[in-house]
């Protein structure tokens with residue numbers, strides 16, 4: 495199968511508020527897919543739907559031939575072992591060394607002997623350039639190193655899919671450049687499929703093979719970075735060029751201003 499994930503016509507509400515009204519997108523296998531869009535459009539929600547932490551009211555989410563929303567608990571648990579999610583806050587356990595942080599999921603989910611675990615941990619740390627930092631505690635790491643250590647932990651069990659939520663947020667340009675390169679390299683050397691949610695348009699466009707742009711409760715465009723740059727969709731252009739004015743309004747939906755001011759309600 496060409497796509498590892500296929501999201502088809504998802505409708506999702508929180509209370510009365512429609513977050514998605516027909517979201518569809520594909521995540522090609524072996525590639526880096528970027529998901530971008532204005533703040534609050536539902537990018538993190540998408541990752542949680544794919545991971546099965548949230549359930550849509552309508553639509554299908556196909557992951558490796560399984561429809562995630564219809565899986566029972568046991569099957570979902572098995573499917574989740576094949577995915578990994580790296581949140582911005584992807585906190586390391588502060589009372590454990592970097593080595594033990596990376597070993598943690600392996601010890602939890604397998605019965606492998608310690609010498610094999612040590613080999614796997616060293617390989618994962620080597621992959622993120624931190625093999626020399628195994629004995630350090632998270633408090634002794636820079637922000638960029640901590641994120642790389644969290645990345646090593648998230649690939650400890652060799653997932654097929656890795657989902658990054660804002661992996662570059664709060665990083666200085668050097669560390670950001672390193673993470674960008676690392677995400678791309680890991681995807682190719684480990685044969686992963688990656689989804690990267692990010693506001694850092696230039697960074698993410700530089701490593702993405704496939705890009706989906708969300709707005710107005712939908713995916714408004716998807717394709718290669720070149721295809722999107724050439725798109726004549728004004729929403730796509732507003733977003734890629736960072737224009738304040740365009741089809742995405744600056745104001746969050748509200749009652750008319752004069753009514754609000756004169757009406758006296760809060």
Ligand SMILES: Nc1ncnc2c1ncn2[C@@H]1O[C@H](COP(=O)(O)OP(=O)(O)OP(=O)(O)O)[C@@H](O)[C@H]1O
Pocket residue numbers: 508513531532533534535536537538539540
């Ligand atoms: N736990 C929650 N309960 C109710 N509404 C929520 C909850 N979490 C998120 N939302 C709403 O769902 C919408 C999508 O949120 P989400 O975090 O997915 O957006 P996002 O695109 O990732 O935003 P950002 O880029 O700012 O991180 C927002 O309108 C948000 O207010």
